[in-house]
Amino acid sequence: MLSARRLVVKIGSALIANLETGEIRGPWLETLIEDVARIFARGQQVIIVTSGAVAVGSSYFNRLGRALPVEDKQTAAAIGQVRLMRAYERALRRHGFGVGQMLLTREDIDNQHRRLNAASTLQQLLKLRAVPIINENDTTATAEVCFGDNDRLAARVAQMVNADVVILLSNLDGLFSEDPHDNPAARLVTEVRCITPEIEAMAGHSFARHSSGGMVTKLLAARIAMDAGCKMVIARGNKSYPLAAIENGGPSTWFVPLAKATQCTSANSAEDCSRRSSEP
Numbered sequence: 001m002l003s004a005r006r007l008v009v010k011i012g013s014a015l016i017a018n019l020e021t022g023e024i025r026g027p028w029l030e031t032l033i034e035d036v037a038r039i040f041a042r043g044q045q046v047i048i049v050t051s052g053a054v055a056v057g058s059s060y061f062n063r064l065g066r067a068l069p070v071e072d073k074q075t076a077a078a079i080g081q082v083r084l085m086r087a088y089e090r091a092l093r094r095h096g097f098g099v100g101q102m103l104l105t106r107e108d109i110d111n112q113h114r115r116l117n118a119a120s121t122l123q124q125l126l127k128l129r130a131v132p133i134i135n136e137n138d139t140t141a142t143a144e145v146c147f148g149d150n151d152r153l154a155a156r157v158a159q160m161v162n163a164d165v166v167i168l169l170s171n172l173d174g175l176f177s178e179d180p181h182d183n184p185a186a187r188l189v190t191e192v193r194c195i196t197p198e199i200e201a202m203a204g205h206s207f208a209r210h211s212s213g214g215m216v217t218k219l220l221a222a223r224i225a226m227d228a229g230c231k232m233v234i235a236r237g238n239k240s241y242p243l244a245a246i247e248n249g250g251p252s253t254w255f256v257p258l259a260k261a262t263q264c265t266s267a268n269s270a271e272d273c274s275r276r277s278s279e280p
C-alpha cells in the first residue's frame, strides 16, 4: 500500500450507514477520511467508490431493513446519494479537500468513448485535490446492465485509471476457507496469487450477508483487478481508521497478480498460490 501511486477504496453500505436507521455513521467516516488525508499527504492518490445511497435513502420509505421494490430503490438512491455526498464533502473539507461526484453505469465503462471521458474527469479531479466519490448510477442502471455491486465497479475503475491497489472494506476480515459464521475454525486466507477452483469454492457461500455483493462478487472484482496487474485487498472496515489497520498488518486477504509472463496452471495452483494465516 505504501508503494502504490493510486488507490481505489470501496466502502460498503453497512460501513457508511446504519442499516437499521438509515443514518450515516459520521464518527466512523471521520476516521476513514483522516486515513485518506494521510495517504494523500504521502503523495499518493485515493479514489473512493461508495455504496450506501439506497440504505440512506430508504429512511424516506419507512421500510428500513426490508427490501424495496426496484423503482423505490432507485428513488431511494436519488435521495440517499445527496445525503451521502454531503457527508463526504463535510468530512473532506475539514482536511482541505474538495469532492467530485461521479455516477457511472456498466455501459459507461464498457463504452470506450465514455470510459475515456470518465478517466480524464477522474485525473482532473485528482489534480485539483477534489477526491472522486463514485457510485453506480442506480437511477438509470437496469438489471441487465448494472454491476449491482460496487466491488466490480471499484475494480473496473482501478483498471480504467491504472490504479495499483483496490481496497474492498467489508464486514469480514477477508476470504475464509469456510464460512466463519458456521465454522469458527475457518482459516483466513492471507494471500491469493491465482483464483483457482479451490479459491472459488471458498467464496461459494455468500459470507457477507448484509451486502449486495458478498464474497462471490469480491472474487470477480479480484479477477478484474489482477488481470489489470493491480493488487486487491479485502479487509474488515467497520472499525475506526480502517486503512491504517491494513497498513499496520491487520487481518486481510491480499490478491497479488502474477508477473505478466506467468500463467495460473495446475503446477502453481491452490496450495502454491494461496497462503493461510495458520502457515508460517
Ligand code: GLU
Pocket (backbone or CB within 6 Å): 013, 050, 051, 052, 053, 054, 055, 077, 135, 136, 138, 148, 149, 150, 151, 211, 212, 213
Ligand atoms: N449502489 C448501491 C447504493 O449506493 C449499492 C450497491 C452495493 O451494495 O454494492 O446503495
